[in-house]
Amino acid sequence: EAGVTQSPTHLIKTRGQQATLRCSPISGHTSVYWYQQALGLGLQFLLWYDEGEERNRGNFPPRFSGRQFPNYSSELNVNALELEDSALYLCASSFQTTGGGGYFGPGTRLTVT
Amino acid sequence: GENVEQHPSTLSVQEGDSAVIKCTYSDSASNYFPWYKQELGKRPQLIIDIRSNVGEKKDQRIAVTLNKTAKHFSLHITETQPEDSAVYFCAAYSGTYKYIFGTGTRLKVLA
Numbered sequence: 001e002a003g004v005t006q007s008p009t010h011l012i013k014t015r016g017q018q019a020t021l022r023c024s025p026i027s028g029h030t031s032v033y034w035y036q037q038a039l040g041l042g043l044q045f046l047l048w049y050d051e052g053e054e055r056n057r058g059n060f061p062p063r064f065s066g067r068q069f070p071n072y073s074s075e076l077n078v079n080a081l082e083l084e085d086s087a088l089y090l091c092a093s094s095f096q097t098t099g100g101g102g103y104f105g106p107g108t109r110l111t112v113t
Numbered sequence: 114g115e116n117v118e119q120h121p122s123t124l125s126v127q128e129g130d131s132a133v134i135k136c137t138y139s140d141s142a143s144n145y146f147p148w149y150k151q152e153l154g155k156r157p158q159l160i161i162d163i164r165s166n167v168g169e170k171k172d173q174r175i176a177v178t179l180n181k182t183a184k185h186f187s188l189h190i191t192e193t194q195p196e197d198s199a200v201y202f203c204a205a206y207s208g209t210y211k212y213i214f215g216t217g218t219r220l221k222v223l224a
Binding site for chain 2: 033035042043045090092094102103104105106107
């Protein structure tokens with residue numbers, strides 16, 4: 001079974017630009033979660049999508065947004081990038097009804113200069 | 114809001130000893146509790162999980178226990194080896210909300 005995939009692996013942007021990160025869940029998983037992991041810190045919940053809808057979001061400003069497509073893949077958009085947005089962005093997928101799975105992708109390392 | 118507290122934040126043990134990491138959750142609706150191991154520069158990997166209808170689960174040297182009444186769950190690693198050194202995260206899942214992660218425990222196994 002193919003795992004969760006994310007692209008790109010690395011992304012370098014300048015302050016004020018926009019970044020788009022992509023995630024493809026494990027086949028059969030309908031839920032996609034996005035997390036931010038700053039260097040040396042824990043996982044901060046960003047967004048949860050299921051069946052194409054945003055189900056919940058963490059304590060992040062509105063410039064962090066995303067969507068989920070009919071094939072359950074997801075996109076995270078970060079507008080007006082700030083230096084402190086530099087982090088590893090992890091996507092995880094699971095079965096919504098049972099929570100089972102919770103498998104992570106390899107992450108996208110976003111660097112804002 | 115919902116949260117998961119994880120202790121200790123760092124843990125050093127001698128090779129061969131046991132390690133225990135504890136988590137406490139606040140949302141009584143949580144029904145699934147996975148544990149993740151994250152090695153430096155790598156993604157978190159699911160190592161063991163437990164559902165709310167089970168009190169204990171074991172997989173070789175790793176075990177997880179759950180006390181629903183107290184809202185506690187713990188990870189136990191026996192006969193620790195240097196390759197067990199990593200950051201471990203607990204999480205609680207509620208079908209209504211999302212996965213909520215603990216803050217992580219950096220485990221160092223000293224050879």
